[in-house]
Amino acid sequence: MPLLAWIIAATLVGGVLSVVAAAAFALSARPSQVSLLISYAIGTLLGAAFLEILPHAFELSASAERVSATVLVGILLFFVLEKLMLWRHHHEEPDEDQHDQRDHGRIATMVIVGDTFHNCVDGVIIAGAFLVSVELGIITALAIITHEVPQEVGDFLVLLHSGYSKVRAFAFNILSSVAMFVGGVLAYYGLQTVHQWVPLLLGIAAASMIYVSVADLIPGLHQRRELGATMQQVLLILAGIATIWVVGSLAHSIATL
Numbered sequence: 655m656p657l658l659a660w661i662i663a664a665t666l667v668g669g670v671l672s673v674v675a676a677a678a679f680a681l682s683a684r685p686s687q688v689s690l691l692i693s694y695a696i697g698t699l700l701g702a703a704f705l706e707i708l709p710h711a712f713e714l715s716a717s718a719e720r721v722s723a724t725v726l727v728g729i730l731l732f733f734v735l736e737k738l739m740l741w742r743h744h745h746e747e748p749d750e751d752q753h754d755q756r757d758h759g760r761i762a763t764m765v766i767v768g769d770t771f772h773n774c775v776d777g778v779i780i781a782g783a784f785l786v787s788v789e790l791g792i793i794t795a796l797a798i799i800t801h802e803v804p805q806e807v808g809d810f811l812v813l814l815h816s817g818y819s820k821v822r823a824f825a826f827n828i829l830s831s832v833a834m835f836v837g838g839v840l841a842y843y844g845l846q847t848v849h850q851w852v853p854l855l856l857g858i859a860a861a862s863m864i865y866v867s868v869a870d871l872i873p874g875l876h877q878r879r880e881l882g883a884t885m886q887q888v889l890l891i892l893a894g895i896a897t898i899w900v901v902g903s904l905a906h907s908i909a910t911l
Contacts, residue, residue: 658842661784664795665777665838669831672799676806677824691807693887695800696871697894699863702797705895706902707783707860710790715853724854728861733869769809770830776802777837779862782855785845793902797863800894 679691711721776798784791806827813823845852875887 657784657788658839660788660791661781661838661842662835664780664784664791665835668776668780668795668799668802669773669834670828672802672806673824673827673831675803676810677820677827679803679807681820690886690890691803692871693875693890694894694897695803696867696875697891697896698797698800698898699867699871699894700891701895701898702793703860703863703867705898706790706793707856707863710786711853711856711860714786714856721853721857724857725861725864728858729865732862732865736869766813766826766830769806769827770833773802773831774833774837775862777834777839778841779855779859780834781838781841782845782852782859785842785852786856789902793898794859796901797898800897 708721708725712718715721780791780795780798783794809827810823813826814820818826845855878884878887
């Protein structure tokens with residue numbers, strides 16, 4: 655299958671699938687189930703960053719220090735952007751007692767705009783990974799999809815809380831997911847002429863996954879301090895890492911046939 659077809663399929667399926675799964679989950683899930691999904695997503699993000707993306711970035715780059723510096727700069731950049739409310743939005747549903755209707759509307763707008771930008775960047779990351787290898791592209795797309803589901807659940811809950819109907823909230827989330835396809839296609843044509851940027855792009859991708867895991871998702875797990883919950887979270891994180899390892903092994907086997 656042509657490389658562009660892989661990118662189109664991964665971005666379209668990834669974006670739409672994450673929104674559909676999140677919508678179904680948000681309408682029926684209990685808070686405890688959302689935390690389970692987040693634990694698994696942490697595992698897939700960390701597994702993809704450390705087992706797949708960074709090894710490929712080091713392999714393709716002539717300077718390991720340059721890749722490491724890119725990861726460090728990326729983490730700092732995402733911290734600043736999150737502080738400015740341009741990169742990340744909060745994963746939790748706002749408290750009804752602390753926000754009036756105007757705040758709800760502002761938060762909903764921020765969610766839509768921020769999610770659109772984030773999806774576009776995800777599309778660029780997926781395209782960059784596929785330009786390295788189909789195996790890495792599949793791994794990266796899987797990690798992004800598993801992360802997008804809990805994020806989209808939060809988005810859906812925020813929009814519903816802000817007064818959006820279920821149909822309207824779903825429509826806005828679908829529209830924002832199209833940005834993943836746009837980012838992937840644009841990156842495919844742009845990155846073909848700048849292959850030297852691929853290791854740096856992979857470093858930024860790893861930085862984003864590490865930052866989201868450590869800064870956004872893991873702190874929420876500490877709200878449940880009991881031993882049973884902790885063991886459950888650890889097992890699910892390990893399950894996410896194992897998923898990346900298994901899929902990576904299978905993808906590598908298929909690529910070498």
